[in-house]
Amino acid sequence: MPHDAGATPSRDNLYYSFDAAGGAVHVVMLGSYADHAVGSAQHEWLRRDLAAVGRGGTAAFVVALVHAPWYSSNEAHRGEGDAMRGAMEALLRGARLDAVFAGHVHAYERFARVYAGEEDPCAPVYVTVGDGGNREGLAGRYADPQPAASAFREASFGHGRLEVVNATHALWAWHRNDDDEPVLADQVLAEASALLANASVTSFPSIGNRYRLLYLRLPYRGNDTSAPRQRAVSRLRVPFVMVPDDGPLLAAFRASLRPFVLAHRLGQGGNVAAVMGDLAGLLGRPRRERFPTCAVVGNSGVLLGSGRGAQIDAHDLVGLNNARVAGYAADVGAKTSLSFVNSNVLHYCAVRSAVATGGCACHPYGRAVPMAMYVCQPVHLLDALICNATATPASPFPLLVTDARLDALTARIAKYYSLRRFVATTGEPASNWTRRHDERYFHYSSGLQAVVMALGVCDEVSLFGFGKAAGAKHHYHTNQKKELDLHDYEAEYQFYRDLQARPETVPFLDEAPGFKVPPVKLYW
Known part of the structure; x- marks a missing residue:
């Protein structure tokens, strides 16, 4: 632990805070095994620290790290973080924390935004990522049925990465490690969530204003210090008319992503x-x-x-x-009576036919x-939107996702x-x-x-x-x-x-x- 990090009264550095990513992220380190009751030194320090961030801090994101999970459906160490959660959870929600990361349980689990046991859009996301490796083995037993707020859980060795995309969006991804190979697991949902929050649509006239060249883009950083840039994740030539303008098209794309994200969580x-x-x-x-x-x-x-x-x-x-x-x-x-395809088939077809044929x-x-x-990549939902937008009664686009x-x-x-x-x-x-x-x-x-x-x-x-x-x-x-x-x-x-x-x-x-x-x- 840092020897001197943040204005903390903890002599043993059991709780402290610091800024990361050039000040874009304020990180709060909490001590599961230091006194955390209401009125304790740690509780009062946390209240002051979060108040200072809210008054004039420059951090775009605020996250907390704690050892014992506050929310977990794993059978290991059940309830060990409950007392701390009861004392401090309201402070984190009041400060609109973005995420709380925990270890202790040797498995992975991600909860939705939750407060007092119920999903709450103003509360943090809770992630247990205690699966980096240990001599005790994995904690493989979970409660059944899975709680509704538990979005993803798996007892596998792995690691996570929190990427600050820009001043308004960050992306969390968990990678499963099998035989020393990093395998991306909790990412399809992350890709859909990133598209839902960060995607932009821009188009340009093409071939004498007869068509539009349409780009779906996501921001990315080449490294930790570079400024965010836009990366095209899909490119289509579409009719100048029939397809909605960029703004309404982006809104429709996000509307199609929302049920996909929810269904994928389930x-x-x-x-x-x-x-x-x-x-x-x-x-x-x-x-x-x-x-x-x-x-x-x-x-x-x-x-x-x-x-x-x-x-x-x-x-x-x-x-x-x-x-x-x-x-x-x-x-x-x-x-x-029915054909079965994956979304790659639709994508490759739409690239060729969206501009020329109604309904693709x-x-x-x-x-x-x-x-x-079935949707291989969430970005392919844009292809379905384009084909549906150009459909006519004579050229329909019957699709079942x-x-x-x-x-x-x-x-x-x-x-x-x-x-x-x-x-x-x-x-x-x-x-x-x-x-x-x-x-x-x-x-x-x-x-x-x-x-x-x-x-x-x-x-x-x-x-x-x-x-x-x-x-x-x-x-x-x-x-x-x-x-x-x-x-x-x-x-x-x-x-x-x-x-x-x-x-x-x-x-x-x-x-x-x-x-x-x-x-x-x-x-x-």
């Missing part, structure tokens, strides 16, 4: 399997109204020459994941077939089966899995998410084109030679086999209240 904790009871609503059906029969059609080359087309078309709902139908109807059918013409099976899309809980559930299933396969085939411990799979990029396939969704909306599910055979093409409709490295297809195939033969062994789905895996039949 999806990162708690019982995400509960989404299985809500999927019918995503497709515009009453909550418990299911399709009698569903066919999910994959891309595998085993479909060539299969003659399954008529059998597929006989189902009530047919879903494909962006695969071609024209010219292959005898093997894959001609009926498509990005639906692989025509505009009458809705597109279910998947529930973040479905995304989280599918990701858990994909990783579980990949870990299980890795251990079975290599004999190595599960902790070595990241040596083969870069977790920053590992992802489930859109076909896997289509199957999980079908389980939630169908009484019977048939799978076609999920598997491989000797001599068969990788995709029936392309010349792609091998699988993408970010997916573990063999692990996903095992999931499908378990659904058919051993549904009771499939993890996570049994956590959905009242849900039972419907009969699943594989047709290779």
Whole structure:
């Protein structure tokens, strides 16, 4: 600890304050094991210190650090910070602190802005980041169910970084450390939050005022001392008319981000399997109204020459994941009720077509077939806005953005089966899995998410084109030679086999209240 930091009466430096980042951040260090009761020396010092910051301080942000967490759902050290919180919490809220960071519990958890146990927009964010490493091991037990205010929690070794972006915005990100590799974990939400707070939209006339060249930008710093600059995170050429002006477009983008942020917070904790009871609503059906029969059609080359087309078309709902139908109807059918894509597909299409075609013409099976899309990057919500803004009654843009809980559930299933396969085939411990799979990029396939969704909306599910055979093409409709490295297809195939033969062994789905895996039949 600093020997002489701040005007503190603590002879042992158990509490003090200082300014950082050129005075932009005022840091308050509190002593969990010094007297903190109302009227104590520490309590009175904190009151004076925060009052001085409020009267004339230049700090843009005020954060506090404490050892024992004030808010935690981990079973370790439960309640050890409660007395201190009861004595000092009102002072921090009154001073509008931005965040409180704690250690002690050997795990990671981030709470929303909370005061007296309830979410409060005027209170600080509470973060426990005690997972830097220790001989005692991780604190792996959390209370169940997860409190509503607990936005993210995980018992993994890691570290966090607080970046002061400018005078009005800062960005917190937590990185999971696996096998000495820094893996970004609590960042999708951070990216969405940064876009919500900091993004700007600017556009310039293009090609004789016929079009606008539109940029979505975020501020960033090259290093700790440089001035913030604007970095383009998306660039689109759009029609000069139809698309809203920069200000209203930015407002609409932020409006689309807010529910995404909220849903993602819900999806990162708690019982995400509960989404299985809500999927019918995503497709515009009453909550418990299911399709009698569903066919999910994959891309595998085993479909060539299969003659399954008529059998597929006989189902009530047919879903494909962006695969071609024209010219292959005898093997894959001609009926498509729903397509499944990731937001990269929409983004690349919008870049090409937003300027030329109303509604972007990005639906692989025509505009009458809705597109279910999971969001890989929050910035892609801008593409959806642009395509929707240019849509007309003759050129509609039917899009269903998947529930973040479905995304989280599918990701858990994909990783579980990949870990299980890795251990079975290599004999190595599960902790070595990241040596083969870069977790920053590992992802489930859109076909896997289509199957999980079908389980939630169908009484019977048939799978076609999920598997491989000797001599068969990788995709029936392309010349792609091998699988993408970010997916573990063999692990996903095992999931499908378990659904058919051993549904009771499939993890996570049994956590959905009242849900039972419907009969699943594989047709290779």
